[in-house]
Amino acid sequence: MISVVTGAAGGMGRIIVRELARRGDTVVAVTRSVAQFEHENVEVMTADLSSLDDVRRLAAQITARHGALHLLVNNAGAHFRDRVVNADGVEMHIAVNHLGGFALTNLLLPTLLAGAPARVVNVVSAAMTDTRQMKIGRHPRPVTLEPTPLTDLNGEAGFEPFTAYARAKLLTLMAGYRLAETTTGVTVNAVNPGVAGTKIVDDMMPAFMKPFGAMVKRSMLTPEQGADAILRVATDPDLEGVTGRYFDRETEARSPEISYDRALQEWVWTSSATITG
Template identity: 50%
Template structure:
């Protein structure tokens, strides 16, 4: 039996992307269990409605609402933002959980390398399009689900250690392409632009933090493994975190009063952790922000808060 939302998050509007994934389902369920108004985003409306029904049945919270978008498609992201804006004047928690891994270098419908499009530019565009709703909802939180691939892009830690990098002259991995490197680079871009956004939102009551969920047995992990290493991956799976365990830090950042005043930080296992030193280079962050604004069309259009887009 479902009814009006009650609990510590009652009256708080939460938007979660990647809701149909292993961790996403846990995140939306935990937010609904705490009484939040949950807007969940899946790739298809059929999947979103089915998940809405499952979450409402499991939590007794009827205030769960489905939306759908292909987050590799910038037009779809803009339509998603417009749909949310039509329904809600305030946004209190935005969990950017959507992510993807691809074996081959592929381009989105916008002509952008897919790792960059999904793992970085999607959250960048959506968050900027909803900034006024977040500021109106302050105190509000942006929670970005990143990865420790920013520090080590090896698959299952096999082979020489490689770290993620930001090459502003080759953001789309045109010169050299390694799937996990491209994935890690995109997640590093997410983290660094998150630091830049936290600076821009200082004093607004909106916090921005990122996290590594741990090595979680999810579809992304499974998809990242080359076919020849599948047997090794099967042996490693029992030692990975479950999606419920992996979701803990995201839920912590979305709900805990302990981090209400924390912004511009990176967390792992519910504790702050430093990211690689180059990630704190403000000049590179700002150049990356501008490049991201250009790639998403935000640099050339009016916006609810153009000061935030330009960084001026």
């Protein structure tokens, strides 16, 4: 079995790589910079997923080395406190959390089909259902999405980093639903692993909470617990052939209502494909 894991150097990523390697997979661990892993059957490849040129180079490197793939875990994620755009003019939450994985999945799709039955697992976030960082009151604030050019999404006016992060994860979820409907031989599912005490939590934490960061993270899931939810969707034999689903940790669940809008799904796919080529 040949597996690819992005965000492999992060808290959950390292655990996913370790457990896949332990079961005997050859694991392509995609990291932003060179990293070391304990198992000999781990191949480290570096890439900046905010750069489409780098994603294309990565995909070419993977396919040159492996003629068939059996699993792709789009685990990479990032949170940015300020609004920044990449070389293509796309806001960085969308560039890293959506377009990087979208482009990589499509570039690797022929190689995944060669390894069929294969799986794609997109790691998303419950932030899609409630973009409030402080959950005060009973009414959640789901992320919104309007069909506008992707280069205009998460614009400067009213920019909120956590909402921008949630919107990018929603794009990934919806593109995955669209791919699942049109692909045979490769299943595509999304999973929210829960809020685990990883580095991205440090990036998201409001400044006034920083002094209590260690205590806050102790109240969260461990990286191992978060990774377990991802690994289940990636490897559970009972999920063979299951596609187009969203899992809230171990439980199949309903994602935000907007994610089921077929017209919006098509817009997400077309807009993303236009930018990524």
